[in-house]
Amino acid sequence: MRATDLKQERIAIVGGGINGIMTAWALCDRGYSIDVYDRGDLMNETSAASSRMLHGGLRYLAKLRFHMVREALLERKWWRDKNTGMVREFLAHIPVRKGNLQELFIFGAGVMLYSILSLGSGFAHSRWVPLKSLRERFPELDTSNLIGAWGYTDAIMDDRGLGLWAANQLQNRGAKFFTNTPVAVMRSNGITLQSGEERPYDVVVNAAGPWAADLISASNIKSKNNIGLMLVRGSHLIIKRNLEQAVVLPHIDGRILFLLPWAPGEVIFGTTEARQESPNSAEISAAERSELIDAYNQWFTDTLGEADILSEYSGLRPIVKQDGGTSGASREAVIGMSGGVVTIYGGKWTTSRQLGRKTADAVEYLIKR
Numbered sequence: 001m002r003a004t005d006l007k008q009e010r011i012a013i014v015g016g017g018i019n020g021i022m023t024a025w026a027l028c029d030r031g032y033s034i035d036v037y038d039r040g041d042l043m044n045e046t047s048a049a050s051s052r053m054l055h056g057g058l059r060y061l062a063k064l065r066f067h068m069v070r071e072a073l074l075e076r077k078w079w080r081d082k083n084t085g086m087v088r089e090f091l092a093h094i095p096v097r098k099g100n101l102q103e104l105f106i107f108g109a110g111v112m113l114y115s116i117l118s119l120g121s122g123f124a125h126s127r128w129v130p131l132k133s134l135r136e137r138f139p140e141l142d143t144s145n146l147i148g149a150w151g152y153t154d155a156i157m158d159d160r161g162l163g164l165w166a167a168n169q170l171q172n173r174g175a176k177f178f179t180n181t182p183v184a185v186m187r188s189n190g191i192t193l194q195s196g197e198e199r200p201y202d203v204v205v206n207a208a209g210p211w212a213a214d215l216i217s218a219s220n221i222k223s224k225n226n227i228g229l230m231l232v233r234g235s236h237l238i239i240k241r242n243l244e245q246a247v248v249l250p251h252i253d254g255r256i257l258f259l260l261p262w263a264p265g266e267v268i269f270g271t272t273e274a275r276q277e278s279p280n281s282a283e284i285s286a287a288e289r290s291e292l293i294d295a296y297n298q299w300f301t302d303t304l305g306e307a308d309i310l311s312e313y314s315g316l317r318p319i320v321k322q323d324g325g326t327s328g329a330s331r332e333a334v335i336g337m338s339g340g341v342v343t344i345y346g347g348k349w350t351t352s353r354q355l356g357r358k359t360a361d362a363v364e365y366l367i368k369r
């Protein structure tokens with residue numbers, strides 16, 4: 001971009017997680033001057049505590065959210081094609097139990113639809129994995145009650161590393177980052193730092209993730225349609241195991257758990273779902289740890305114990321609830337606008353670039369209004 005293409009409006013982004021960084025990316029591309037504020041380090045909260053999957057989200061197919069899944073499946077390609085060395089494709093295996101028609105037909109239809117929605121992304125197609133291959137790939141999986149598995153492809157990423165790579169690209173395009181700089185209040189014409197210093201901006205973007213709703217309240221901004229956030233903690237174990245490919249385990253409550261190959265001798269295993277009120281500090285509980293260990297031991301013959309846990313981490317999913325209740329809770333992101341403030345509620349790591357573009361559209365709407 002030439003200096004003459006630069007626009008005069010100045011925009012502050014509060015939050016240096018992946019949604020703040022990718023919004024900054026979209027706005028830098030459109031020629032705006034961007035300052036990104038984080039109260040801590042960049043990519044140090046939710047965006048570095050994910051399940052590390054660049055994925056379409058197989059389970060959203062059951063909710064008929066085809067557009068959302070398609071968008072995410074295509075976004076995997078964008079991140080993979082950047083060749084950062086931090087994205088790796090894997091084949092995920094969903095075991096199918098004898099006589100379980102739901103696993104055979106519904107999951108089968110799901111992975112085939114996933115493959116169709118992936119068309120154009122260059123990822124390998126879904127397929128049936130016979131029992132013999134399943135045993136060879138996962139010798140410790142208890143296959144006595146299985147007839148095979150459905151396989152589909154997704155990608156695993158270094159979430160923190162990839163986000164820092166994106167931030168680094170922005171620094172080269174002139175974005176400025178202010179870390180360890182908490183924002184106390186957002187206004188239509190700027191922000192007030194916790195130090196009391198006021199800084200003027202034309203538009204402020206609230207990309208504070210799980211803290212977004214608290215920041216709205218602290219700024220005394222009335223959120224339209226009564227949008228709020230419900231925080232759901234998800235915890236992961238990194239266990240001492242070796243896997244070449246991923247395993248997806250149907251869980252007792254209808255959810256699925258993932259075992260993802262991370263590094264030699266290290267597998268990521270998650271995730272749980274536990275409601276939490278405060279956005280501050282997300283830590284795994286003893287009950288979540290037991291839930292994961294028990295689930296592993298129901299499916300594998302090499303008993304997992306606490307001694308096999310190398311490390312643990314948890315993050316908070318900011319899930320949008322509209323009109324006050326939880327019945328409208330959704331994993332889709334919502335962009336709110338009030339005065340000169342644009343707020344991002346929710347979102348997925350995988351689709352952060354598209355969410356960044358939509359947020360940039362909202363910023364430009366406010367500028368041109």
Ligand SMILES: Cc1cc2nc3c(=O)[nH]c(=O)nc-3n(C[C@H](O)[C@H](O)[C@H](O)COP(=O)(O)OP(=O)(O)OC[C@H]3O[C@@H](n4cnc5c(N)ncnc54)[C@H](O)[C@@H]3O)c2cc1C
Nearest residue numbers: 015017018019039046047051053183209234315347349350
């Ligand atoms: C357990 C779990 C697993 C997940 N797995 C996946 C997955 O596999 N794939 C996927 O696509 N998505 C996944 N997600 C979703 C994804 O991680 C999140 O949607 C995404 O990281 C949210 O990013 P964010 O930038 O909005 O929030 P954050 O990363 O939390 O960033 C918000 C930033 O705002 C800063 N901040 C807050 N308040 C202030 C303030 N007052 N002043 C200045 N800075 C402030 C914080 O310090 C923080 O850095 C998962 C989420 C969870 C919790």
